[in-house]
Amino acid sequence: MELLTKTLFLCLALALANGGPLQVLFSPCSDASLPDRCEGIEFDAITPDEKGNTFFFKGSHLWKGFHGAAQLANESFKELDDLHHIGHVDAAFRMHNVENPDDHDHIYFFLDDKVFSYYNHSLEDGYPKEIQEDFPGVPSHLDAAVECPKGECMTDSVLFFKGHDVHVYDITTRTVKTKTWTHLPVCTAALRWLEHYYCFHGHNFTRFHPVSGEVSGPYPKDARAYFMHCPNAGHGGHYEVPKCSEAKLSAITSGDAGKSYLFAGPIYMRLDTRQDGLHAFPIIRAWKEVTNGVDAAFAYNDNMYLIKDDHIYIYKTAVHYTLIDGYPKTLKEELGIEGHVDAAFVCPNQHTVYVIQGRTMSDVDLSATPRVVNDRPVPLPMSDIDATMCNAEGIYLFKGSQYYHYETPMILGMSRMAPQSLPVTNAILGCQD
Template sequence: MEFFTRTLLLCLALALASAHPVLHDHHAVDGALPERCIGIEFDAITPDEKGNTFFFKGEHLWKGFHGPAQLSNESFTELDDLHHIGHVDAAFRMHDEENKDDHDHIYFFLDDKVFSYYNHSLEDGYPKDLVEDFPGVPDHLDAAVECPKGECMTNSVLFFKGHDVHVYDIATKTVKTKSWPHLPVCTSAFRWLEHYYCFHGHNFTRFHPVTGEVSDGYPKDARNYFMKCKDFGHGGDGEIPQCSEVKLDAITTDDSGKTYSFNGSMYIRLDTHRDGLHSFPIRRTWPEVNNGVDGAFSYGDKLYLIKDDQVYIYKSGAHYTLIEGYPKSLKEELGIEGHVDAAFVCPNVHTVHVIQGNRMRDVDLTATPRAVGSDVPLPLSDIDAGMCGDDGVKVFKGSQFYRYESVMILAMGKLAPEAQPITSAMMSCQD
């Protein structure tokens, strides 16, 4: 009877183990690291003060849009050593330029505690109780994201818990709570390139930070946009090119300070180092322009894109809008015919300098009709792109550029200055 009872108990134990298998941590399976391209739901997402973006899941994080996972405490030691939780509930990078002591610090939330880091070092006095630093904000958060003044009414932080959004005013330390039941429950949130994203499952949804309104076409798969995964999106499995391989078609800075470089069918915003450089299809922002651009320049509150013998003019703003009646021909718009290699306008000047072959032709943008005013030879040919700023004129040729102190020196110079290589600090490339 005793043997029968022990046998029965053993069978029951085996049956229960089969029905409810033990969940092992990452160390139990040959030290395998999690793979985000299989479709992971992130616990938190935040950039650091240098623009590196961290994606957190359990005890692990990913740095940037590609690369393998690593243990979180290798980058932020005290998250595990002091609190022994092994995960992050929410995180954000503080935007408070009026308070330099907190600006650009990363805040992590774990249960009812908050950690403040700068340069990957834990600030003195942390961790603290969440209520001490952010009174009125609930603990055990789902997500958090910063919202600078201009995008929100004041410098704020949006804290998510369920369908409730707690809007924390950084200056007054007051909280207003909203309910956004139409938005999925966010397990992480991310402000990127002045847009706001709620991550849920392996998807994300873009929303307005004040109203919570969801943009059309969402949700979308994060693997198509926020990481490089084989067979997913325009990121695909391509590698970041070597700087020696970079070739520009055009480059320009608009009046709001946004700098765009164009290459083939893609563009990159170069003023977003703090959010990480990433390429997008040109048609994503300028849907009427297909198959790349030949030249680009900004004048007033408008962006001009040149392709073949057509000129597209877009009204700048939160979103670029094609002006009615465009595109128009180069001849009609600028009084120029033939292929354009590069075009640029210097700050506070009303002349566009158009490079065609080894010649630079100037057009007064205030004139009606517009026509070529001067036509001078250049010491260079085969120029790909050009731009003008406070540091002079840069003309790009292959993976190199030439800097001139002024347009006059470019126009009157007989010899080209020494070529300088494009670097990773300038473009999305590897030195």
């Protein structure tokens, strides 16, 4: 509030000096003083909240989301100014700790040597605290912070940046390991967005691997072209979500870990994180060896299986996606399958992959060694299936912008007439209704 009060008094003084009391009613000072991120800003901190809204902080202001004007930060998080009287946030992140609901999805702000914890924009009791009290071993006066869930990092962790040092905080053990990434720019803000990690510096950003710090691709890039809507700035990262009536999939899969992916041509989208916005990425960004799209995909035993032509690629999912040694292999060698595959699916907590080719469906026991395809495929009541997915609600077979629903693979295999097809909806694919 101290900064806001000073600003208002300054505006009042300028208005009185330039036109007397009447000028106060029309003074543009408050609007003119708002920072414009399209001019090029080095952000102090970036974090999503528990609802998926992304906040960009600069000084006493913030932006909510990828478009819109700046607002005073103390309108959303008033205690940051009331209790600490500091001009900016050093670092911020959204906690990922599903094993502890008292922490999960809470936002942590770091200011000098203090930490603030918010949920639903309300400061938690007992805060602010000393940083060391909540995060032992983590230094004060940080530059940036970002959460890193298990599966993307080795354990549920937080990356704290100070200069070129990265302090990796293990949430469970409350221990810190420090790395030095001199190849990465000094980050003034960091963001995890749709399973990717971004270091913001100046008005640019650099994408990095959260375990190694490795930078792949042509970076840095201008943040104004990707993380905000700015005039005359080509937005290379935006993806126009298609209309549901125009949906056309190549593959779709949902794994036991809850991750759901949609593949369409050369791109993929993560569906289960839609609270952070739907966004398309090239398939080769996550699965760099798959250069020409996929025909089918399924998840099994913490691995992702991608089928293209007569080859199958198997990726470990423990730390991002790493191709298992010896792959790709032929479908014949891995599954005993020959010919083009239209779609494939594995149901939750099951060991059988069902493979659709034309009007037939075969099955392979993935727990068997060697894997052998059932030599008696069952006929299907429809053809030209684009993609299939099995989850707790049943089996979805997608054909263009329509889909068929079955409760179990057995019911699907025994059906001799296709049920009424249903239109694809936003609830299923995140498309525009």
